[in-house]
Amino acid sequence: MEETSNLHPKGESLSFGNRLPIEKLAEGIEKVRNEIKKTIVGQEELLELMLVALLSKGHVLLEGVPGIAKTLTSKLFAQAIQTGFSRIQFTPDLMPADVLGTSILKSGEFEFKKGPIFSNLILIDEINRAPAKTQAALFEVMEERQVTLDGNTYPMAPPFMVLATQNPIDSEGTYRLPEAQMDRFIFKINLDLPKLEEEILILKTRGKENSESATAQAVLTGAEVNQFQEWTQAIQVEENLVNYIAQLVVKTRNHPSLYAGASPRASLAIFRAAQALAAMAGRDFVLPEDIQRATLPAMRHRIIISPEKEMEGVSADLIIQGIIQSIEIPR
DSSP: OOOOTTOOTTOOOOOOTTSOOHHHHHHHHHHHHHHHHTTOOSOHHHHHHHHHHHHTTOOEEEEOOTTSSHHHHHHHHHHTEESOEEEEEOOTTOOHHHHHEEEEEETTEEEEEEOTTSSSEEEEETGGGSOHHHHHTHHHHHHHSEEEETTEEEEOOSSOEEEEEEOSSOOTTOOOOOHHHHTTOSEEEEOOOOOHHHHHHHHHHHTTSOGGGOOOOOOEEHHHHHHHHHHHHTOBOOHHHHHHHHHHHHGGGGOTTEEEOOOHHHHHHHHHHHHHHHHHTTOSBOOHHHHHHHHHHHHTTTOEEOHHHHHTTOOHHHHHHHHHHHSOOOO
8 A cells, every 4th residue: 555645734636546636536526416416406414424424434324304305315326326226124024134134045055145235335214113133233234344144254345335214203113223323323414304495496396207217327436436435534634633523522421411422433433524524625634624514413423412401402413512612623
């Protein structure tokens, strides 16, 4: 592997051997964004954070009421990248073998039949409808990108990304996601209903179409995504910004309004997401603004509000925003 010491503080174009220059990375990611926006109206934050997660090798949890294009956006996102795609509808009777696969007896020998999780981009629809044993089956594959069954380990082919959706207001037939599983998502993205102008535009552009007919053209290959991910990991993060990230996360662990603070995975999530935001902006170095942009979606699902504050209606976003404002921004 070539040295990464040729990073420049001014943000000039870089080229590591045969790797793509950073401008090409930004252009490639923008192509994906533009392709999805041909169908999806609004949802700018959703698209940006999904792309950040892709570059960061992270998984995303999308939370919002039905009908705001969570599933459609995820499908278009997968179509815009020329790689494997699998959709899994989680239900209360779904078993771990339905997701991971199982060994079957064939010609006197057991043969492993891979489940739908063996793909590149995985859409798990209504993830909170499956019971705990099925949720636990995702722990290893989301963190270690491998599945271990019957003493054998089966690695996932890169790129590998899980996009999961859930409805926050539907409680019947749903299960709360384990904290260990929530911690494996780099982001939790809360989706809002469209504004008036966006609603009108949806009617004008999509009123005569069916969502089933909406498609996106592949504008990136899986190999390009892998190169972009490697490039993103080389983005420079100054030591004072590393300290800034650590301060933001550690402050959640002794906050009076929190029962439990964020884990070290939160620090890593913010670090990697800030690198991706810098890369998407065409920079080879991270700014404090990148860290602040990544902190809210990376931490909102990793903290537990104390019962007293929860009864008062205090939200995780409000607490995190207060923490961001309380810490001096590095120069």
